[in-house]
Structures are given as structure tokens and as C-alpha cells.
Amino acid sequence: MLRWLASPVARARLPLRIAIELLSTRVDQLCCFIRSNGLQPPPMPKERDSALTRILELLGLSEINSTLAQHTNCETIGKPSRETDPPPSKELPENRYTDAMQSQSLSSLPATAYGDTRTIVAGVGRSAQNSSSRSIMECWDWDIGLGTYITPNSSDVHCLFETTSPSGTLGTDSEGIDSLTDELSDRVGTLRIGPGGQTHFCGPTSNFNLPNMPISDTFESYRKAKHDVLQRLDRLGCNIEIPASLEEHLINLYFSWQNPFFHVVDRRIYEEAKVKWLDMKDTPFYSEALRNAILFGDRAKSLLEIELDCPCVATIQAMVILSSHEIGNGTDARGWLYSGMATRLAFDLALHLDMSAHVSSGDITAADADLRRTVFWAAYTVDQLLGFSLGRPCRTNMEDVTVGKPDHHASQWASAKWAPYIFPNSVDVDAGLLDYTEAVSQQQVALCELMAPCGYILYGTSHFSKTLLQELNAKIVAKLRHWKAQLPPALQIDLNDHSATYLPHVLLLHMQYYQNIIYAHRPWMSKSYLQPQPPKGPGYLHAREMCIQSAISIAKILVLYESRYTLRRINVKAVSITSSAILFLLFAAVCKYPSQSHHDIAAFLSTCFRALDEFSLSWQSARRAKDLLVGLQQQWEIRTRSSKILRRPNQIIPGLDAHG
Template identity: 25%
Template sequence: MGEVGENLVESIPPKRAKNAVAGELRCIQWDVSCQYSGTEDGRRPASKTYVLLLRQRIESLEKLLDKHGINSMDHGFQLPGNNLDSFMVNDKLDEASSAMDSLCESLKGQLSLDESLNFDKDGEMRYFGPTSGRLGFQGLPSSSRNPDISQNNPQPDAALGSIDDYLGLAVPSPVIDEIPISLQNELINLYFTWEQPWYPIVDETLFRESMSSSGRYWTPLLHYSILALGSRYSDSLEVRSDPTDPNSAGQKLLTRAKSLLHLEMEHPTLVTIQALGVIGMVYFAIGKDAAGWLHHGMADRLCLDMGLNMDPAGFAGTVTISARETRLRRQIYWTLYCHDKLSATYTGRICSMLDQQGAVELPSEMDESKDNTETPVEIRRAVIPLQRALIGICQITEKILLSVWGPKPLVKGTERPQFFESSLLALTSWFYDLSQQLRIDRPNPVPQAYTLHMIYHTTKILLAKPFLMDPGYCDSADAKNDTVEKARTVCRDSAKTICVVAQKYCRTFGNFRRSPISAMHCTLSAARAILEEPDCPSKLNQLRICLAVLDGLSRSWHPARHIANGLRKLCPMLPSEVSPESGNVSAVDLDIQDLTQNPSEVCGAFSDEAIPELHNILWTDLAPWSQLPDDYGYFDLLNQATWDRAW
């Protein structure tokens, strides 16, 4: 092409230059002259409406193929009878929902207060399925009318009384009154602002209403549990049992909660499940993972005991459940479901709450006649959309865990590459469907939205890792190389993007002091993926960001300190540990300046030499633009103006 051709390529915008270079190679291959136009061609991503129409068309064609007994996923390389049914079962559950509805109708159990089924006789509805054999007893005369039988029935402990008496206290516990009201309000507000939107096991409106009237959705146990977890987000020395130890925050309140839990476990209610979930998070926060796992396990079992895995609408004709309690039951179930997936990846253990074991509608918004909440309105409005989005990605995570990470993986051999591709497509579709209020192309006032994006990229790493660990299942060397290279690219790009999301979070909120605990495992996953990359300047910068995130998290979540120390031992070249108690926040957390100040701060600058500048990470020894994650390129989840100026 000569000098003219070089000038033409240089005149093309940098984002399109890579395409021009590729075109030049093709011209040389076919021995033709190259001609380029410097004008913008106006190409943009397809509209969302168009994509949805395509999806509907594809689904209708797949149903037509299935109707005629043709496997729509069969690309001709599976052995006869060895198709992808092993991991398509969950995908087809939605399509077969109408058939399942009629089947479940005949197998449906019962939520019951009737003592002929519910032998506890404690006033709480409990679920019994058809295999229990008890359903035929419903409606029979009460056994308590028989004096001979009633004499043999054990009586509840008189000191405890009934759960109704316990919940019907006229005034709050005098022990709670010993805690200053101002401190209680601060801790409750911290809980509902920073923790509850990510782990919404408690409904803020119901809790605050019941707290003021000692209603059924408030108990001293739940109150103390929330105060204990809220203490982890507080800098007040009053919440510490040892003023010099930040990890002692909330431990006195946890001790009070444990003493009340012992009593309430005699007569568990929905509020008991909520308290168990909150207490479990407190245990995780102070570094007692086993105790946290135990308490969440108890919450999961009570969830089944009270039929939370069955949608309340199915019992409308047999029991009376208010619309608010219906919403609460769904919210509790899905919160525990998501936590099961997040804790399974955090600990490397199996899932215990499977999607196929429940039939519950997704949480929905409800118009409240009076709003007594104090959480910022932007966060409050995002709680349900955030939970629905988290449910979606946790369902994908469950399939990945069962298919390639389980003790007996559902997907084996040559099916794995196709599972890899289909799961990547599912993740991309999930990402595409995110609502605007959960995107982070511009500063988002909802801190948990950033955590959601970190979870998304961590899930991609979780999907790709097995293909780097054991690629021997591929049919050919070429297929093996292609799959391994794609998996490596997914891991690399996802790890780098987690660092970018962390920087955007710090630009908005300063540091990770009050971030949900899930950011800890995301950061560890990114760091491990970065460690496996070849040494380069950007690698050290990215690891420093990971350590800054972990150091910020360690104030609220003690395990983050252990993880940070472990990473430093793996990388002696990294800075020595910086104590969050030193008060030098800039030495630990990121301080990104306003992007509009000057061109040198296009992507943010940091206040300390130990923390890397964002532009070092973005264009020091990185892959070209074409290899950056499509999610942030096409859907503008990194500020488009920033990228334009950067190039």
C-alpha cells in the first residue's frame, strides 16, 4: 500500500484501526489494492427490541423441533443417545412449566396449623408433603378432646410460655433499652443501607413497623441480630468489646442474640429464619466460617419446614396468607437460595438448595401505603431488581457448579466445550438484560450494583477454570487449543474487569469498608487468575488493587485480612501489609479523581505510589480492544466518554 496506505490507516479512529489492519492483510493475501473510508459507518449494537424478537423466534423454533423429537442442541457430533439432556434439564423446566403445574397439583402438600398434621401446636404454619402420610388426617377431630390422649401429650415449658406470648411483648426488652436509642438507630440504618440490599432476608418496612408496635415481624432476637451485623459497618468504639480490636465489633450483641436464639428455637417462626440468617452473617464477619455455615444450614432446614420452597399462591384456598407475608416468604426463600450459591463458591462446597427443589415466584415490588423506611430512596428502589438479577446469575452458577465442579459432574467428555459456549451465552444474555439502575457506566448510588458486576465476572472465571485445569476431553488438538485459549481469555479479561469495577466502586464510595462480603471472594478469584498470567507491569498493579480491596474489606469482614496476608505471601514483591487501623486510608483504598479534570486523569489517578493508576492497568501490556470483554464494550458499562478520550 505504501505511504498513502499507511496514512489512510493512521487517519482511521483507533477503535477501528484494528479492523483496517485485518483488512490490509486480506488485501495482501488476494493481491488487491486497499481503499478505506475515514467516515463513520454508523454501526451500533442491535436494539433491545430486535434482540428480544430474535430470542422469541429462536425459542419458538426450538419448541417446534422438540415437538417433532429433534434435539435442537444436537450439532451432529454427539453419539446416538448421548445428547446434552444431562445439563439441559434445568433449561427445559420453564418450557415444561404447564405440564409440571398439573403434576404438582396432584402431588401438592399442605401448609397447616391443624394439630392433626402439625404436632408442634405452636401457632406457626408448617409444610407437609404427600409422602408424609399425614394429609389424610386433616379435618379429623382434635386429639386433645380425648382426655386419655391429652394426659400423655407433653406440655410446653411453663417458663417459656407460648410463642404468641413471646412475640406479644407490650414493650421492648429492658435489656435493649440499655443501648442508647441513637446508637440503635445508627446500627439499624447501617444494616439496611449496606447489608440488607445485598442479603434482603429482612423486609425493612415490616421490621420497622413491627419494631414500633412490637408486631409479629419483630422480636428481640432479630433486633439484636441486626444490631450485631450493623456494628460491623460502624466505626463507633461503643460497639466493640475491645476498643483496640475492630474484630470485636458486635460480639457483645451477638452473645445476647445467641441467648435469645436458644429460647426461640423451641418455637421457630419466620422471624427465627431471618435471625438465623443474620447471625450466620455475623459469624462469617468475625471469621468463624463453620458457625456461619451451621446457622445458615438451620435457616435452610426451617425454610423447608415452613414450606418456603413452595409458592404461597398455591395454598390460597387452604390457608390465609396476606399479600405482605406472601412477599416476605418469597423474599426469604430467594435470599437463602442465592446465599447458598455464593457460600458454595466461597467455600468450594456443594449446593444444598437446588432450583429444582423449589417452585417459588420471583420477588416483586409492593406499593406500601406508608413508608417509614430511612434507607436512601435509590437503594430502596433497587432492592427487588437487585435480588431478581442476583437470582438469575445464581441459577446459572448452580448449573455450572453441578455440571463441572460437583463430585459427580453432570457434563462429561465432549459435551463440555458445548456447555462452555452455552453458559457463556447465558451469562451474556443475563448481562444484556440488566436494568439501567443496575448498570455502572456512570456512578451508581447503589453500592451493591458494583458487587453484582463483580459476581458476574467471577462466575465467568468459575466457568472457564475447569477448561484450563483439564482440557483433555476435546476431540482434537485444534479444538483443545481453541477451547483452552478462549477459557484463558475469559479468565484474563474477567479478572482485569473486576479490578476496573473495584476502581469505579472506590471512585463513588471511597473504599470497600462497607461493601458486602461477596466482594471478598470475587477479589480473590481475580487475584488468583492474575497470578497465573505472565509477569508484566500491569500484573503488579492489578494485584495491588486486589490487596487494596481486601484491606478495605477487612474492617468489616475479618477473613479478608487472612486472604490478603495469604496473597502477600504468594507475592513477596507486593507492599507489606497496611493496617486499616492506621488511619491512612489512601495507603489502602483507591482515591480516583474527577474524570473531567484533565486528560491525564481520564481514567482516574491514585493518591499513593503503592496504588496503581488506572491508565497503567488499561493500556500497559494489555490485550487489544477487540479482546476486552464485549459486555463493557458493546453495552457501555464503562463510561463511553472515558473510553473515547482514552483512545
């Protein structure tokens, strides 16, 4: 029995098919003997009879075997019963087993699965209708979906009986059965590695998560995408050859300004994979959707539809890039969906799993494992940050994530140099700065993990008391401050030092930190909304102070960034961060924030609004954000002026008093 369970046939649930094979063989024997004028059929081998009995019992078809035994144990078939024979059972309605019904029932059997068996069975049915003993076929329920099975090879059937005991017990005391049940009881899941390092993760509740299961054709079907890409572009009317010089220019811009902050593509691996793709070789690290996501977003969206049928690592990379592209274009819903799809697909392709063992065994290379790690954390980071930016923070289950974080070894951080690419021949790479992209990625992940509870507790539930929420939030703020204090020297900045050199992605990292401080304090700005009663903790004035001071810090970083690189090629994340700063600088302006002169607040506001103007040259969302914020400024000014007119002399405006 163990041999049969280990065979490919066992994995296709063969017991029902084997039973059908046995019955078909038996029917064939009956046909022969019917044609021989009722000779006694030979007895069935004992072990096969026992196995058939047991299988039919397990399938709930034991009545078939009973009827079979009733008719095969007679001395003859087709002869009148003896006086000693039991009386025939009550006849069924006369019209139930007509030739027409036999024909209709048997026509549902696929000829490809059973061949001449349908003809043989039909012959038995018609011959047995004229017999005093009813045919076995009269008791067969044909509506059991036989068409979904294929007759197993005789060798596979033989394996079933070869190790089955005469009693029909299916190996209940076998070590193989224990091993099988252990696999079925697994609560973790199984990683599949297909051709070219293509991976897929089958979770524990999947029907296909057992070890050594055959690999689905899906692993190789992404090759078909190569043939579909040109056809799709032709239908869209955008199958235009991209000049090599233009492609190189756009790629340089992407890797210089966008990829370092949302680090999802390794340029060396991308270019190597592209060569393989063009040579018609399999690689999960390049696709036309990824290439066009870097170059042209609209083309990439169309090509992505092809890849969703056979996704690979490059598909996730394309989704991460397209997410930022759509957010920048103001299509927030599509951008958020792309980031969510990228995260879910990362789990589907098992990017969340540690691949050390598979690297050691040679299944994949160390470079491939590193890229998988990079892509997973990029997808996670983009999804988390975008959730906060859109006011839709969501919780991603990270309990099953075993892949390592972005490289934490400082000695490996600056293995390359970064230079501010603008146009061809505008950069001297040797004169560039040491690139700390990996370090920035690591710190981004840390920030996202620190802020995750803020998203699903402070902003995501109302089941906690105000006191408990305040305690939890205080811990988050303490961790944020500790994070900033513990940054390595290469990632530290001085807001008042206008001569030091800073990487653009390092400046953006600090802007993200200050936006997180705003997120953590914003709900506590009200005197009564979340503040515990009696008052406890730092209070609403402290929350207002933290939000306004963080907004001022963001404005100062924008000045540092603009003086070094201009703001035209900044990462799209800056739109959300700058909008947060403007919101609270407007609040400071209308409430006459005391710790800064009105002139200073106005200057910071001017810096941020001007930044949105610069962003809008690249990102449509910046123009929309500016229009909304200008409208909000006008509304707030009208409200505060109306309050001044209506209030009595020396009365303080509620919520806008001398304390902010």
C-alpha cells in the same frame, strides 16, 4: 362408620382402644355375674359382636375373641362342665397365672387411662383361677402397650357401631373410604397455617400431612421465647440495655449497606412487627434473634438457640444475616451451616409455596406473602453463593418450589430511594438514588439458577465425558453473557465511566457476574486436565483469558465503588469476589500475561490488595484472605524464579509460555 372416621378419635388410631373398651365392658359384665354365683351372662348385641370380631381380626387378636366366646356362651360361669361339654384344654404350667403374675401384669396399666378396670380385671383373674373353666384373662397378652392409649368417650365408641354393618365390614364400598385413601396417597404434602399467619409444611411421607389435621402446639409455642430471652441473656452476662440512638444507628447501617445486596428484611414490616412483639402480640416477622443479628452477632447466636425450638420467619432472617456475619468473622463452617439451616427451615415453614390462594381467602395478607417470598429467595441466594465461595457448591431441590421470584415488574422496582448512610443526620433521603433492591434480588436469583448446573456438574461429578462437560459449560457461559446483555438500563454499568452514579448493590451484582465467569472457566485453564482430545472448542488459552479479564473487571468495579462510597461498609460478599480477582491477577503477573503490560497488572493487584485492607476494618475474613494470598504470591514467585534458573537458554517454561 364414616362419622367415626371423620371424628378426632379416628385420627388417633382408635380401633385398638375401642377393642380394649369393649373387652373392659365385657369383663365388667363377667365380674358381676361371677359375683352372682354363676348366672348366665346376657348375649352381646349383634352389631357390637360383629364389629369386635372384625377389629380383633384386623389387629391380629382374634384368639382373644375365640376365648371370650368360649366362656360367655356357657350356661353358667364357675360351675362344673357338663358331660356334653368338650374336655378342657391342656392346662398351662401351674405357676403361670398366680396372683403375683396377675398383679405384675396389671400394674403396668396406667390408672389414669383405665381407672378401676385394673381392679375389676384382677378380680376376674383371681376368681377364675378357682373355676373349672379358665378365665379369659389367661389368654390375654398384656404386653401390647396398652399404656399408650386412652379410653375413648362413649359417644366416640357409639359412632363406630352406628354405621358399621352387622357383617363387620368397615365401609369397603363407602365414598368416604375412597376419599380417605386419596388423602393417604397424596404425593405433594399439606400446608398448615396457624395463629398469626405462622406456617408449617408437612411433606407427603409425613404422618401428619392429612388435610384438616389439628394444628400442633408448636405454632403457638414461640410465644414462650419472649420469656426465655431475658433469662438467656442474664446467664450470658450480656443483658445490657441498648441505647435507642445506638440501635437506630446500627439498623440504619444494616439497611443501607448490607440488606440491599442480600435482601432478606423488609424494614417497614420489621418495625411494625417489633411494635406487635413489644405489645405481647403474636407475629412471625420479629424476634430478638433477628433484632440482635442486625445489631450484635454474638448475642444473636445465643438467642437463636431458643428460637430453634419454635422457629418462625424471623428465625430464617436471623440465620441469613448470621451466615454473613460468621463468614465475615472467618468462621466459615458456622456460616455455611447457618445458610443451610436457613434454606431447610424455609422449606419447613412452607416459604417455598405460592400463597396466592391463601391471600385470596384471607388467611394471610399480601404483604406477608411478599415478605415470605423475599425471605425464601434470600436464603436460597445466600446459600448458593456461599457454597461457591467455600468450594462446596450444593444442589437444592427446586422442583417443588412454587413461590414467585422477586418482583419482576420494573414499574415497582424503584418505589423508594436509597442513600449512603454513614452517621446520624448524614443523609438526605430525598436526594438519594432510586432504589432497585428488588431488581437486584431478581437478577441474583437468575444468576444462581444459571450457575447451579455448574456447581453440581462441572464441580460436583466425574461421571460426564470431557466433551459433554465442555458442551454443558458452553451453554452456561452463553446464558451468563445473555443475562448481562439483557439487564435493564437501570442495572447496567460502564467500567470506564467514572462520573455516572451507581447503586452499591448494582456494582456488587456485576462483581458477582464476573466471579461467575471465573467459576465457569477456571477448570478449563489447563492444557490437558479437562480439554477434550483431540482439541475441541475455544481451548485453554481462551479460558485463561476469560479468567484474567474478569479479574481485571472486578478491580475496575472496586475503583468505581471506592470513589463513590469508600470500601469500609461494603457487603461481606466482596471479600470472596476480590480474593478471586487477586488469585488470577497473580497468575497473570507470574506468567507475564501479554495483553496487558506488567505495570497495569501490578496496578490492578494493588487495587485489590488495598481493598482487602479496607474490608478488614469490618471483616476479619478479609485479613485472613490477604495473608493467604500474599503467601501464595511469594510461593509462585519462588517457583517461577527457580524455573528460570534451571531451564536452558531460549526454553519456554511449561505452562507459562508466551500464550499464558
